[in-house]
Every structure is written in structure tokens, then in C-alpha cells.
Amino acid sequence: MNPENLIIRPIAGRSELDLFRRLPYVLNDELDDDLAAGRRRPEWMWMALRGDHLVARLSWWAPRAGEPPELLDILDLDDATPAPASIDAGVRLFETASAAVLPAGVRPPEHNAYVPPRWRDDAEARRAVEGRIAVLERTGARPLVERLRLEWRPGAPIAPPSGRLAFRPVSGREELVALMTLVLDGTLDAHSRADLVRMPAEQAAALHYDDELAHYPSPREWWRIGTSPEGEPVGFVIPARNSYNAMIAYIGVVPAHRGKGYIDDLLAEGTRILAEQDVPRVRAATDVGNVPMAQAFLRAGYEVIGRRIDMTWSEGESQ
Known part of the structure; x- marks a missing residue:
């Protein structure tokens, strides 16, 4: 040819x-x-x-x-x-x-x-x-x-509140960036790990907030911090809408509280907030290698609808 x-x-x-x-x-x-x-x-x-x-x-x-x-x-x-x-x-x-x-x-x-x-x-x-x-x-x-690309549809079960966590709105950018910085410690997310090679955790968290989270058109009142009975932040969940779908935009448990199943409480709360908006679906994604997060989504009634392959070029490389 x-x-x-x-x-x-x-x-x-x-x-x-x-x-x-x-x-x-x-x-x-x-x-x-x-x-x-x-x-x-x-x-x-x-x-x-x-x-x-x-x-x-x-x-x-x-x-x-x-x-x-x-x-x-x-x-x-x-x-x-x-x-x-x-x-x-x-x-x-x-x-x-x-x-x-x-x-x-x-x-x-x-x-x-x-x-x-x-x-x-x-x-x-x-x-x-x-x-x-x-x-x-x-x-x-x-x-x-x-x-993994995941989706929750109305009719799928949402776990009722366990009572282990109390939920409150995020107070503002400073509080969320601080929690995001903590969550990056030990992260299994490939994009976050790549960011941490190039910059400190606080800078990576701030860029994520400013470049992505701050631009969602949905109310920030949906964003939730889960706290222990003593009032200590355990983690957060960011239910949101982008230009296409309702979604779980970000979710994380701080290192001191990992391994106790709190991710299930946070994910159920975020899904519940979006379900109350009568959305036709809730989208989410996580790395194939992030097995704990993938399993949490499946437990929460999300189904795998596809996969996404991400490819990158080295710094300074261009065509």
C-alpha cells in the first residue's frame, strides 16, 4: 500500500x-x-x-x-x-x-x-x-x-450508615489539601506516584485540587469528611459532577486509619449523596493494581464497565 x-x-x-x-x-x-x-x-x-x-x-x-x-x-x-x-x-x-x-x-x-x-x-x-x-x-x-472503569446504577444497594463515622462538609481548600497530602503517603495510584517523583506531596495535592476538583460545577457542599467519634478526620470522599456524569471524583483514608474498612463507609456516603440527586448513574475509576479500592467499589455495588489504558511520554519529549 x-x-x-x-x-x-x-x-x-x-x-x-x-x-x-x-x-x-x-x-x-x-x-x-x-x-x-x-x-x-x-x-x-x-x-x-x-x-x-x-x-x-x-x-x-x-x-x-x-x-x-x-x-x-x-x-x-x-x-x-x-x-x-x-x-x-x-x-x-x-x-x-x-x-x-x-x-x-x-x-x-x-x-x-x-x-x-x-x-x-x-x-x-x-x-x-x-x-x-x-x-x-x-x-x-x-x-x-x-x-478499571466502574459504574453504579439506581437500584443497586447502598450500605446503610454503619455509625462508625460521622460526616460533615469540607471546610475549605486548606483542610482538603492537607488531607489529600496525608492520603498520598503510601498511595497505590500510579498517577499520584508519578507526581510524587516530580514534586512534594503537598504540591501534588494542591495541583490536583486547583486543576481538577476546584472546577467541578457540582456543589462543594456534597464533599464529605468522615470523622471518628473523637472528631478526628479519618478520610474524605468527593462526590461530584463533571461535564458528562456524576462520579466519585476522589476518595481516601489517611494512613493512621487504614486497614479498618473505613473506605466502605466513605464510599457508601459519597454514593448516597449522588443517588439522592436522582442521577442515572455514578461513574468511578481506579487502577487495576489498586486491589483494595477496586474491591471496595465492587462491594458497594459498582460494576466494571470497561478499562482504560493510559500512556505517557517522558519529560521534555515531543514530536
Whole structure:
């Protein structure tokens, strides 16, 4: 297959969304809203075409309009195009689009890929996932972590309050950042562990608060701190809404109180707060390797709906 026949370009606008959506993916239904809200831009959505045949596509995403790309959350290959031609096309697409969109010398945004729950057990799914990984590995990316995507639906049980903890709202940024800093001690979360290699725990906690938690449109009155009978903070849970779903945004038990099952009390409280809002679902995620947290979600009535593979580039590496 002649690579010179490959045309690489961004979409011309909304009129080409149907062409861009020819490759199936879980995020296809969100593209219209993302474009309307400014979380995507046509110049961030690129295609590799042979004639009118879509060989590969990619798109970056930002959490808010006016901000630079934060994630490469779409990278798809036409699985009918045999490897290595499809992988070669994906590499050329990434390199061309990155050179046009991303600042020179800056590490590319992380890639998140949503994959089926048991993708390794399905030959077709495995081939598709491994092809996309191969594209990014050729550009210098490496897998960071695989995460479970979880969901609670109305009708699933919520454990009643055990009475072991009392719950109160978070008093403000200072209190929550202090607790988040404590929770980072011994964390099993891969992103947090990567942050701790680059910065002190307090700085990592503050960045997480300022870059993510502070921007949720849902009321901060939902956020809860669980305290012991003596009034000592045991942990916290952050039930919230983002632009797509209600979710458990963050949950943690401080080191001095771990191993006593308090995570179940915190998770039930957070789920209960969201259930009272009549939400159609509650989403959550945790690393596959964070077995205690994954088990807590399953005990709380959450089901695994998929997985996510996160890939990153080294600091200072760019295309």
C-alpha cells in the first residue's frame, strides 16, 4: 500500500463529523457536545485518508474552553487495514498532527484509551488495542497504568450508615489539601506516584485540587469528611459532577486509619449523596493494581464497565 496516497489533515468542521465517526469508539456520541462547549476544536481532530476511506484518526481534548489540549483521548485505526500499514499510517498521523497542534519541545498530553473489560481474551479487541499501543510506542510513549472503569446504577444497594463515622462538609481548600497530602503517603495510584517523583506531596495535592476538583460545577457542599467519634478526620470522599456524569471524583483514608474498612463507609456516603440527586448513574475509576479500592467499589455495588489504558511520554519529549 503506497504511503504517498495518504492524506493527513484536520476535519474541515462539523460537516465532517460523520466522516470522523466512521471508526467506532465509545466517545463518538460526545463529539457534538464537546465541540459546542469548546472542549474540542476542529483543528485538534485529525484524519488519515486514502480517498474517502478513513484509515486512522485522532483527537485531543481539554476540560474547558480556551485551555490547551490536556489529553489525547481518541486514537483509532481502521482494523480492516492490515498491519503494518495501519500502524505506519497511525504514526504518520500522530507525528503530523502533533507538529501542527502541540508546542515544540513540550511533552505531549497523556493518551487515554477506553477498552473492553476483558480485551485480552478477545482476539479482535486485543489486536485493535495492541495496534494502537504500537503506534504510540513508536512515537516514544510508554504505558503508565491500566484502570478499571466502574459504574453504579439506581437500584443497586447502598450500605446503610454503619455509625462508625460521622460526616460533615469540607471546610475549605486548606483542610482538603492537607488531607489529600496525608492520603498520598503510601498511595497505590500510579498517577499520584508519578507526581510524587516530580514534586512534594503537598504540591501534588494542591495541583490536583486547583486543576481538577476546584472546577467541578457540582456543589462543594456534597464533599464529605468522615470523622471518628473523637472528631478526628479519618478520610474524605468527593462526590461530584463533571461535564458528562456524576462520579466519585476522589476518595481516601489517611494512613493512621487504614486497614479498618473505613473506605466502605466513605464510599457508601459519597454514593448516597449522588443517588439522592436522582442521577442515572455514578461513574468511578481506579487502577487495576489498586486491589483494595477496586474491591471496595465492587462491594458497594459498582460494576466494571470497561478499562482504560493510559500512556505517557517522558519529560521534555515531543514530536
